[in-house]
Amino acid sequence: MVARPQWEWHLHDAEGRLLERPVSPIFTTQYDAEVWLGEHWRALSEQGVVDARLVHEGRQASPTVQLPSLA
Template sequence: MIRARWEWALDDVEGRELTVPSPVFTTQYDAEQWLGEHWRELSAGGAVLARLLNDGTQATPGVRLPAA
């Protein structure tokens, strides 16, 4: 059985993808919970938009990260 891979792509204010690695999750729920717990530190590191990817394809609209 092949499990889906969920991970976050993070963009800066200019729309460039940051090289911050995201953990890989087996469920969308786990990925979203992780973002909810870590958005402040990601925002402090320059991320303004988080895009949830499912096996490399954007699965949901991007999530704006408020300034930390």
């Protein structure tokens, strides 16, 4: 069995707390994770997500992404 890399977004609120919902899917490539965020950032922002941190195998893999507020 081949282990596939896992990428996921950790989504945080304005206080910096990791949100339980919404939940990021698990991705097998960084590209797929970044495309997903690009397609869903508006809905995530509406749900209270202020920033997203891409995590690969348990470690932050890129700078934190600030989501614009739609309010």
